Amino acid sequence: MDETNGKTRRRLLVAGVGAAGVVAGAVGAVAAIRGAQAPAVVEPGAARRFENKVVLVTGATSGIGRAAAKLFAHEGARVAFCGRREDRGRAVEKEIRDAGGEATYIRADVRVEEDVRAFVEQAVSVYGGLDVCLNNAGISIERRLHELSAAEWDDVIGTDLRGVFLAIKYQAPHLIERGGGSIVVTSSSNAVVTSPGRAAYAAAKRGLIGLVQAAAADYAEDGIRVNALIPGTTDTELVRRLAGAIDLPDAAWAVMRDAWGTSNVPGMGRMASAEEIAAGALLLASGDLPYMTGNQLVLDGGKTGRAA
Template sequence: MNDGTHPDDHADEPAATDDTPTAPKPGRRYTRRRLLTTSAVAAGAAAVAVGTTAVLTNDGTPPTIKPSGRNRFDGKVVIVTGATSGIGRAAAKLFAAEGAKVGFCGRREKLGAEVEREIRSDGGEATYIRADVRKESQVRKFVDRVADEYGGLDVCFNNAGITLQKPLHEYTAAEWDDVVDTNLRGTFLCMKYEVPHLIERGGGSVVITSSSNVHSTGEERSAYTASKHGLLGLANCAAYDYAEHNIRVNTLIPGTTNTELVRRVAGAMDLPDAVWEEMAAAYGRANAPTMKRLATPEEIAVGALALASPDFSYMTAGSLTLDGGDSNRG
């Protein structure tokens, strides 16, 4: 968004020292950008205080995203990072529903086990492995274990990331490093250990979650935006590095998406669901230029599946923007 409150809801990982992030506090790391203004949050809280029930009245109803039924990933092995919630979670479930064997990571073990159970109960195949993408040894073990367990590797959706909002000069070096190490270095580490498996397989596809901040950014996002621009460069160069090995590398560029962690960052976890939905709908009506609503995680996740699939066989060193037209507002 262009109003300085743009949440690029792609990341699964919570703050590095907090597995259950609450409302943002000054100087604290968290995974989503602020979704709503203070006045909007206050209005929602006021509705609860007087005993009213908020009703979702957004102009458009999000579509229900279902598996394509084409089994595009039948027999394929897929890795997803940052998959215990949000877009990563939605992608892991959709990959599995289209026949993939999915190995996924995140730091929150309870949520990871929950996603694994959901996929298996729906008839899919998935394995959750706890891993922190900032830790090289954990990344290597995660990637190698997935490849060993499922007999190779075909698709990698590198999605994990974090953000921290503050003016550039107020970052400590450690804070800057944490954002860049998670978003940019973490993706490098994943690809460092994924690519050899893809080469051995005879080819494959890598999809990297960047951010619509590469098109339109705002204040207090320097570390985040710099790291997301860096991912575009990483992906484009890697596409040239590995084209001869039949490996495609592309970026997914999401816009504002309605997830639990956006709700948590907005301080709305204790509000009734109907109140939260009205708050999110109000933000979408005011800020989404065309759709007048936020995206759903599934609407973004289908972009990852498309980029990874044979449908996009001639696309590499490219990007797919799913931001409801926001980046074209000027």
């Protein structure tokens, strides 16, 4: 997941609130933004590529992870997912089951090794094996490098990079036992090109590219493909919080979001939806790309393609 930096956030706050004027006028302001486009509608796949497959998703209580868990379940997967917020986890579990899917929420913090081990083992126990893993959990703390405390640095690296190491460490033996499978890791366009205030996040997300390449080499003989998903800036709770807009009305956030997209994403001129990125995760996880491993799928609306 990509985020906006501090200076951009402050600019958007001013632009967003100014464009909105009052909350009642915000929706009209959205329509007035030149070049603003609506996200594509992502229809759940009818192919059921994951029928009876066991899929693990980390960080699935919101954003890309939540969208992916729902899409996996719609395509027939039995989904075990984790996150730290139990109320959100139970809500997503219910949402999937109410739609006719199969899912189990297991609370886990990817920074804690025993939590990760227990999550994987419980999921395997519940569903009888493991076929696909989407390691998606991530956070960001945005400040200039010297303003970050060591604890903040460790929190971002521990979640975004070490958390993926721990996940694969405990997932790999079960995939080997299964005779193969697929691992998808959510990195970020910040692994390609970044901007001020993102030292910890960019380091972690770029580190994931090396981890994916090495893991792909480690497990190719076991029939396990390992690939990275590279999203651009995505309309998620994480991005909204980093923009300082979590407590703003939805209409005011829409103004900020669309203003950012028209200024920062050449061509498409908008942020991605969580569902658009989740669709890429399912593509990488499926059997549709059997010769792809140790590589990256970039879904950023053209943002990094025209980076200087």
